[in-house]
Amino acid sequence: MSMIKIQKLIHDYIKRDDEGNVAGTVRAISGVDLDVQPGQFIAVLGHNGSGKSTLAKHLNALLFPTEGTVWVDGMDTKDSAHLWEIRREAGMVFQNPDNQIIAQVVEEDVGFGPENIGVPTEEIWKRVEESLAAVGMLEHRKKSPNRLSGGQKQRVSIAGVIAMEPKCIILDEPTAMLDPNGRKEVIKAAMKLNREKGITVILITHYMEEAIDADRIFVMDQGEVAMQGTPREIFSQVERMKELQLDVPQVTLLAHELRKAGLDLPASILTKEELVDALLGCETGQSTEVAEKQKSTAATEEQKNSAATGEQKSTAANRQVQAGEEAGHGNQG
Amino acid sequence: MFDSITLGQYYQTDSALHRLDPRVKLVGTFAYLIALFVVDSWVGYLLAALFLAAMIKLSNVPFRYIVRGMKTILFLLVITVCFNLFLTPGEVIWQFGFLKMSKEGLSFAIKMALRLSLLILGSSIMTLTTTPTQLTDALESLMRPLKKVHVPVHEISMMMSIALRFIPILMEETDKIMKAQIARGADFESKNLIKKIKSLVPLLVPLFISAFRRANDLAMAMEARCYRGGEGRTKMKPLVYKGRDRAAYGVLLLYFAACIATRVIF
Amino acid sequence: MGIKVDDICFLYERGTAMQVNALDHISCEIPDNQFIGLIGHTGSGKSTFVQTLNGLLKVTSGHIYYNGEDIDGDKFDKKKLRSDVGLVFQYPEHQLFEVDVITDVMFGPRNLGMGDQEAKQRAVEALESVKMPKSLYTSSPFDLSGGQKRRAAIAGVLAMRPRILILDEPTAGLDPKGRDEILGLIAEMKRTLNMTIILVSHSMDDVARYVDRIMVMGGGKLLYDDDPVKVFRHVKELESLGLAAPQITYIMKLLKERGLDVNTDCLTVKEAAAEILAHRRELHV
Numbered sequence: 001m002s003m004i005k006i007q008k009l010i011h012d013y014i015k016r017d018d019e020g021n022v023a024g025t026v027r028a029i030s031g032v033d034l035d036v037q038p039g040q041f042i043a044v045l046g047h048n049g050s051g052k053s054t055l056a057k058h059l060n061a062l063l064f065p066t067e068g069t070v071w072v073d074g075m076d077t078k079d080s081a082h083l084w085e086i087r088r089e090a091g092m093v094f095q096n097p098d099n100q101i102i103a104q105v106v107e108e109d110v111g112f113g114p115e116n117i118g119v120p121t122e123e124i125w126k127r128v129e130e131s132l133a134a135v136g137m138l139e140h141r142k143k144s145p146n147r148l149s150g151g152q153k154q155r156v157s158i159a160g161v162i163a164m165e166p167k168c169i170i171l172d173e174p175t176a177m178l179d180p181n182g183r184k185e186v187i188k189a190a191m192k193l194n195r196e197k198g199i200t201v202i203l204i205t206h207y208m209e210e211a212i213d214a215d216r217i218f219v220m221d222q223g224e225v226a227m228q229g230t231p232r233e234i235f236s237q238v239e240r241m242k243e244l245q246l247d248v249p250q251v252t253l254l255a256h257e258l259r260k261a262g263l264d265l266p267a268s269i270l271t272k273e274e275l276v277d278a279l280l281g282c283e284t285g286q287s288t289e290v291a292e293k294q295k296s297t298a299a300t301e302e303q304k305n306s307a308a309t310g311e312q313k314s315t316a317a318n319r320q321v322q323a324g325e326e327a328g329h330g331n332q333g
Numbered sequence: 334m335f336d337s338i339t340l341g342q343y344y345q346t347d348s349a350l351h352r353l354d355p356r357v358k359l360v361g362t363f364a365y366l367i368a369l370f371v372v373d374s375w376v377g378y379l380l381a382a383l384f385l386a387a388m389i390k391l392s393n394v395p396f397r398y399i400v401r402g403m404k405t406i407l408f409l410l411v412i413t414v415c416f417n418l419f420l421t422p423g424e425v426i427w428q429f430g431f432l433k434m435s436k437e438g439l440s441f442a443i444k445m446a447l448r449l450s451l452l453i454l455g456s457s458i459m460t461l462t463t464t465p466t467q468l469t470d471a472l473e474s475l476m477r478p479l480k481k482v483h484v485p486v487h488e489i490s491m492m493m494s495i496a497l498r499f500i501p502i503l504m505e506e507t508d509k510i511m512k513a514q515i516a517r518g519a520d521f522e523s524k525n526l527i528k529k530i531k532s533l534v535p536l537l538v539p540l541f542i543s544a545f546r547r548a549n550d551l552a553m554a555m556e557a558r559c560y561r562g563g564e565g566r567t568k569m570k571p572l573v574y575k576g577r578d579r580a581a582y583g584v585l586l587l588y589f590a591a592c593i594a595t596r597v598i599f
Numbered sequence: 600m601g602i603k604v605d606d607i608c609f610l611y612e613r614g615t616a617m618q619v620n621a622l623d624h625i626s627c628e629i630p631d632n633q634f635i636g637l638i639g640h641t642g643s644g645k646s647t648f649v650q651t652l653n654g655l656l657k658v659t660s661g662h663i664y665y666n667g668e669d670i671d672g673d674k675f676d677k678k679k680l681r682s683d684v685g686l687v688f689q690y691p692e693h694q695l696f697e698v699d700v701i702t703d704v705m706f707g708p709r710n711l712g713m714g715d716q717e718a719k720q721r722a723v724e725a726l727e728s729v730k731m732p733k734s735l736y737t738s739s740p741f742d743l744s745g746g747q748k749r750r751a752a753i754a755g756v757l758a759m760r761p762r763i764l765i766l767d768e769p770t771a772g773l774d775p776k777g778r779d780e781i782l783g784l785i786a787e788m789k790r791t792l793n794m795t796i797i798l799v800s801h802s803m804d805d806v807a808r809y810v811d812r813i814m815v816m817g818g819g820k821l822l823y824d825d826d827p828v829k830v831f832r833h834v835k836e837l838e839s840l841g842l843a844a845p846q847i848t849y850i851m852k853l854l855k856e857r858g859l860d861v862n863t864d865c866l867t868v869k870e871a872a873a874e875i876l877a878h879r880r881e882l883h884v
Contacts, residue, residue, distance in 0.1 A: 047774040048745055060557050084559050092557040095772075099550035104466050104498050111569035116559040124569045146501050149641060160558065176772045179641045179801045181841050206774040245776035250804065250846040250868055257872035263879075272850045276857050279875070506693075512655050513694040516686040517755055518678060518710030535706065538696035542741070 001074050003168050003200045004059055004090070006034040009068035011054055011223075028054040030223040031068075036202065038167065041194045043211035043231075044204045046220030047245040052204050055220065056172040059202065060092040073167060088117055091161030095173040097153035098145075106148070106156055107132065107141040113164040124163075131159040134197070135189045151182025155189050162193065168200040169193065175207060183207065208235070208247045212270055219244055232268040251275050342402075343464050348393035350462040354578040355471035361585050362459040368592040369448055369455070374599035377592060378447050384588055385455055394461050402457060403450070410449055417442040465497040474572050487563030495551070503544060510539045600666040601795065602629040602652060602684070602763065607661030609647055609819075621647040622658070623819035629763065629797070634789050636806035636827070637799045639816035640841040645799050646689075648816065649765045652797075653684035682711055685761030689768045691752035695740040700751050701726065703740055707759040718758075725758035726751075728788055746777035750784070757788070764788070765797040770805060782809060807831070807845040807866035815842070828864040847871045 009032040012025040029051045036042055046052040057063040058070050061077040072090050075082040091113075094100045103109035107128050114124045132138040135155040145153055154174050161169055171190060175183040187203075187210050194201045203210060211217050217234045219227040221244045227234055235241070235248045238256040248256070255269040255278070269275045350358070369381055389396060421438030428434070460468070473490035480486050511521060514535045521536070523529050609622035621644045629635065629652075639645040650656040651663060654670050654677045663670045670680055688694070697703035701722050708718035726736060729750040735743065740751055749769070756764065766785065770778040786809050789796050800806050806813065806827070813830045815823040817840040823830045831837070831844040834852065843849075851863040851871060861878050865871040 047776050062553060062557055084561070087557060087559050092554075094550065094554055094557075096547075096550055098502055099547045100554035102495065102498065102551070102555060104464070104494070108466060108569060112560070113558040115566050115569055116561065118565045118567050120567060121569060121571055124567065128569070145498075164559065180843065181640060208775075245774070247775040251850060253868045254847065254850060254871050254875075257868055258875060261872065261876050263876075272846075272853050275850060276853050276859075279854065280857060280859065509688065510694055512650070513686075513688045513691065514706075515655060516653060516681055516688070517694075517707040518681060518759065519706075520710065535694075535696050539694050542696075543693060 001038075002035050002071070003038045003040070003073060004034065004036040004202070005071040006032055006058070007069050008033060009055075009058065009070060010066045011051075011058065011063060012066045013054075028223055029058075032223070032225055034218065034225065036168075036200060038200055039194070039198045040200055040215045041191070041213065042200075042202045043214035043217045044202065044220060045206060045208070045211055045217060045234075045246055047206065050220040050244075051223040052220045053172055054223075056092070056170050056202070056204050059168075059170050060090050061086045062092070084117065088113075088164050089166050090168045090170060091164055091166035093154065093157045093161055093169065093171045093174050095176050097150050097157065097177065100157050101145045101153060101160075104144055105141075106137065106143050106145060109145065109156060110141075110159045110163050113160055117164060127163045127165070128159075131163040132156075134162060134193065135159045149182060150178040151185035154178065154182070154186045158186070158189055158193070162197075162199070166199065168202065170202045170204070172204045173206070174203075175205060175210065183210070206246070208249050212249060219246065231270060235270060236268040342460070344394045344398060344461045346393050348391060348462065349577070350388065350392040350458070352577070353462075353581055354572055354574055355463050355467035356475055356572060356574075357578045357581045357585075358459045358463050359468070359471045359475060361581065362456055364585050364589055365455045366452060368589055369452055371592050372595055373444075374595055376599050377595035378444065378451075380588075380591060380595060381451050382447075385451055385458070388458050389454075392458055392462050394458075399454065399457060399461065403453065406453060410446060413449060414442045414446045417445045466494060469494040469497075470570070470572060487566075491563075499544075499547065502547075503540070506543055507536065507540055510536055510543075601631050603664040603667075604628070604652075605662045605664065607651060607658040607663060609644075609651060609656060610659045611647075620819050622651065624661070625819075625821045626661075627814065627821060627824055629795060631762065631795055632793050633795050633812060634786075634810045635795070635797045636810035636813045637797055637816065638801060638803065638806060638813060638842060640801060643816040643840075644819040645816045646767060647819075649686060649767060649797065649799060652763075652765065653686050654680050655686070678711070682707070682759040683762045685756040685759055685764045687753050687756045687764070687766045687769060689771055691756070691769075692740075692745070692748035694755070695748065695752055698739060699737045700731065700740050700743070701736040703751065704754045704758050707755055711759065721758045721760065722754070725754040728757055728792065729754045729784060746773060746780060749773070749777075749781065753781075753784075761794065763795045763797065765799065767799045768801070769798070770800070770802070778805070785809070801842070803831075803843055803845045804847075807847075815840070827866055831866065832864070 009029055010027065011029040012027050014025055015023045017023040032051075032055065034055075044052050044055065054063065058065065058077065059072060061072070061083055064078055070077045072086045075086055075089075077083075077086055101109050102112050110128045110131055111124050114127055119127065128141075129138065132141055135158050137152060137155050137159060140148065140152065140156075145156060148156065157174075158169070158171075169190070171186075174186050174190075178186065190201050190203060191213065193199045203214065205211065212231050212235075214231055217227075217229060217231055218225050219234060219241075226244055227237070227240065235252045238248050238253065241248050247253075249270060251272050251274075252269055255265050255267075255275055258279075259265050259267065263279075265275075265278050269278060365381075365384070372378060372381060389399065418434055418438050419432050421435050421441050423435035423437030425433050426436050426439065463471075469490040472493070473486055476484065476486045476489075515521065519532060519535055520528075521532055523532060604625055604627050606624055606626050607622055608620065608624055611619040611621050623644075625648065637645050637649070647656060651658050657671060665675075665680055665683070668675055670677070695703050697706065701719065704722035704725055705715075705718040708721040709715075713721070723736075731747065731750055731754065735747065740748060743751060753766070753769070769781050769785065773781060782805060785796060785798065788794065798806060798810060810827060813823065813825065813827045814821060815830060815837070822836075822840070823833065831848050834844045834848065837844055845866050847865055847868060847870070848863065851861055851865050851874070854861050854875075855863050859878065861874050865874050
């Protein structure tokens with residue numbers, strides 16, 4: 001069964017004038033279909049106002065469809081009998097670290113969710129301890145949230161969600177207000193939960209680097225899913241991403257520039273290692289005798305390198321093949 | 334800007350008082366305050382002062398720290414004393430112009446000052462040894478009977494605890510907005526009252542907007558974490574009376590009885 | 600003339616057990632018409648530093664001279680300093696409060712004692728500089744989009760006609776397009792208004808693209824103050840400070856490690872692409 005299944009979702013916000021009368025509606029989401037399998041790490045990208053945060057709130061039954069249906073673990077969000085079960089199973093972490101911590105002590109905040117769903121006291125303590133340990137915040141359990149850094153506060157919020165033992169966590173731009181270190185901490189924590197506990201993670205972000213390791217990316221634009229695919233499929237389409245007012249990772253951008261200049265590089269380079277491998281690959285393939293003489297020292301150096309990392313090279317070649325196929329799929333989709 | 338207010342802020346340490354159930358401390362403080370109005374003799378005041386001294390000793394909070402907090406309300410104390418000193422009619426013992434000090438006034442003023450100081454020190458001992466969270470928990474628990482008459486006890490205590498959490502955040506925010514407006518040439522130090530009130534608009538409007546935005550965010554975050562009022566909620570740190578708490582109630586009862594005794598005897 | 604910072608220190612909670620050395624003996628000069636990137640992780644002292652520059656915080660020791668005058672001197676006009684050294688705080692849209700955009704931008708000039716007409720003229724100029732569409736001048740600032748709000752708030756400082764404009768994390772919380780817009784705007788303002796701009800940031804990639812000079816702060820100290828290219832040669836040291844060089848620098852370094860003799864002093868994608876292509880051409884001659 002899908003962890004999350006969305007069919008033909010439409011969401012209209014009601015606009016009111018100064019007197020509070022309905023002045024019209026604004027369509028935030030118009031016809032989204034989406035399917036997330038248990039255990040996946042999903043990234044949802046999109047510029048501000050593309051509808052991605054509205055979408056997120058549907059997954060936790062904080063908003064309800066104007067039209068269409070959202071199922072969380074098989075439960076229809078419109079069915080009020082399942083409301084609390086849905087909110088427990090699909091936990092949510094928001095953007096502003098200050099505005100979602102309720103208690104004045106870290107451990108009490110983590111215990112807030114379990115308290116709400118009536119977990120017995122002893123069990124709460126156990127869960128709080130485990131959750132804080134899972135995000136690496138156990139040593140700060142007695143602290144006031146006001147004394148923590150942004151990244152630490154967000155990790156406490158994540159702990160607060162996992163203490164409710166959810167199957168899925170939705171992170172709604174959790175890193176937008178953090179510095180680079182804080183961002184890394186939070187993404188690492190989310191990644192770890194996904195890998196080690198098999199919790200489905202839906203990460204909404206506009207930092208492209210955070211999406212590189214996702215299993216699948218959805219790109220939102222004007223309330224619709226404009227692109228979907230693996231990170232390779234998505235980021236290889238540099239021009240399309242620019243149209244959607246988004247970035248691609250700098251490495252991919254550099255590869256794109258080099259391709260435009262006529263270099264024979266694969267379209268789907270995501271890491272600097274891949275780029276360097278690809279560059280060195282086409283270097284040796286094309287270089288003339290003169291060049292080789294000129295660069296003899298460099299070449300021997302490189303041979304040493306490739307001898308030492310022969311395995312790496314072959315995987316790079318595989319990657320290229322694979323990437324080529326994926327890019328093909330991306331175009332069809 | 335707000336750093337100077339230390340009156341009754343929680344002092345983190347370990348002591349017999351810190352470990353006591355917050356309900357005992359809350360009831361105890363009320364009992365102490367009532368007792369202060371029961372006693373009326375010098376012996377009674379001595380008893381109250383001794384009891385307080387014992388509590389301070391038990392709290393492990395440095396006396397200097399407690400007294401430093403008193404500074405903020407010294408002004409209030411002086412005014413009250415002056416009023417009582419000069420405005421109580423009776424046998425005049427000292428006169429300066431229209432100011433007359435009576436014997437009754439002197440004795441009354443001293444008692445008043447004593448009563449006020451003990452009152453403030455007594456209640457700050459509670460807040461010094463009890464975290465705001467414990468306090469709201471205690472309030473919720475003690476007011477539970479009121480639920481029967483439809484007082485939203487849980488909601489009140491939740492509101493108090495959230496307010497306490499956000500006070501430092503809003504203070505910081507105030508400071509930030511003030512600086513931002515000063516950077517745009519705003520003047521918050523004007524002596525002119527009308528100007529001063531006007532100058533608060535650029536501070537208060539952003540502050541209120543921010544507070545509402547935070548409230549909105551927080552409500553959504555609480556809902557997302559399955560908060561639906563006090564029904565069916567369990568507690569991570571439930572309040573359970575232990576032996577020492579019962580003993581403390583005993584001591585309190587004895588003290589209260591002694592106070593009534595001083596009233597009757599002296 | 601600019602600002603001269605002479606051995607300043609700033610202590611928070613002075614004299615208590617919580618004393619923090621937020622600024623630790625900093626000296627530097629900030630001349631006219633320069634684009635400076637000020638970098639450091641949270642808590643490095645960079646926010647404190649910029650607040651001392653326009654007199655919002657008074658230094659504990661040392662001196663700051665603006666156009667040769669000590670800003671803590673008796674006769675010094677702080678109000679003039681605050682209009683000359685404009686400071687745009689983080690999330691500046693949180694300071695908007697007026698009924699419409701243009702009145703909000705007029706707040707600064709009015710505080711400088713200008714009449715409505717002059718203030719309005721200044722406001723219009725500032726709004727034009729931040730490319731605010733005319734149709735939005737009379738909108739409520741709270742009806743604008745995130746990026747527009749931020750631009751309105753920047754205009755609010757710009758209307759004071761600062762000689763030095765300090766922007767604290769102006770791209771925080773914006774999406775890639777909003778970020779590029781704001782950074783492009785700042786670079787353009789630098790060109791057209793001949794100001795000195797200090798861009799406070801923790802994003803190396805943002806900073807590397809635009810600035811002439813980078814100052815790196817850590818633990819209240821000014822650790823590096825040099826050309827971007829030279830600063831980013833210290834990748835290891837930057838990393839130990841919780842910072843990083845631009846991603847491009849890492850790619851070039853890796854290329855070099857793997858035997859491709861490229862110049863690693865590239866900071867942007869364009870530079871790197873040019874360098875790699877040039878290197879290849881060299882090989883194939």
